[in-house]
Amino acid sequence: MKLYSESKSKKIFRRNRAGLSLVEVLVAMFVFMIITLALVAIFSSIILMNEKSRQNSVSMEEARTAMEAMSKNIRMSSQVKINEAGNRITMFNHSQEKCILYNFTSSDVLRRREVVIPEGDRDDCSEENGGDNCNCADSTIYSSAVSMTQSVMDGKFFVGETDKSSDPKVIGKATIQIKIDDRVLQTSVSFRDYEGIVQ
Numbered sequence: 001m002k003l004y005s006e007s008k009s010k011k012i013f014r015r016n017r018a019g020l021s022l023v024e025v026l027v028a029m030f031v032f033m034i035i036t037l038a039l040v041a042i043f044s045s046i047i048l049m050n051e052k053s054r055q056n057s058v059s060m061e062e063a064r065t066a067m068e069a070m071s072k073n074i075r076m077s078s079q080v081k082i083n084e085a086g087n088r089i090t091m092f093n094h095s096q097e098k099c100i101l102y103n104f105t106s107s108d109v110l111r112r113r114e115v116v117i118p119e120g121d122r123d124d125c126s127e128e129n130g131g132d133n134c135n136c137a138d139s140t141i142y143s144s145a146v147s148m149t150q151s152v153m154d155g156k157f158f159v160g161e162t163d164k165s166s167d168p169k170v171i172g173k174a175t176i177q178i179k180i181d182d183r184v185l186q187t188s189v190s191f192r193d194y195e196g197i198v199q
Helices: 002-016 022-075 119-125
Strands: 077-082 088-093 098-104 110-116 154-160 173-180 183-190
Touching: 022 077, 022 088, 022 173, 022 183, 077 154, 088 154, 098 154
Parallel strands: none
Antiparallel strands: 077 088, 088 098, 098 110, 154 173, 173 183
């Protein structure tokens, strides 16, 4: 009889030590895999959003820097002209004694070109002479272009000429508009040819 009780206790011991069945293991693995995939998807979307936010921030900073440089040059310039498409602006900068050209290219990059005007030709671009012989609008005189931005952006220039004969008199201004994705940055700069308008 003793043998019988030993074998019964061994069976009970074996039954208590029994592992998981194959179905239980597969279900646990499936649940673990679903949770892992969800966590990976959330983590990767956070990383992508963070990278896009960083790129947007860099693009906006480049646009602001470019806009400030253009505004500064326009303030110190005369003979400010745009092309028909509005994607190129030229000017004669009196402080640097240079013709400067900015344009948004077909590859959506803002570029700058400049050329120093020889001393004998600078009078042609002066406000006193009306600037009629100033050749800053001739794009063939410029040196090679320098990219001002690395980010993709589109832009336009708008120019309102100074009109001293109208009533009221109008001070000219240039408006710079830069578009990055769905955001638009815009600034306007008054021209410096306001003699006779502002007392």
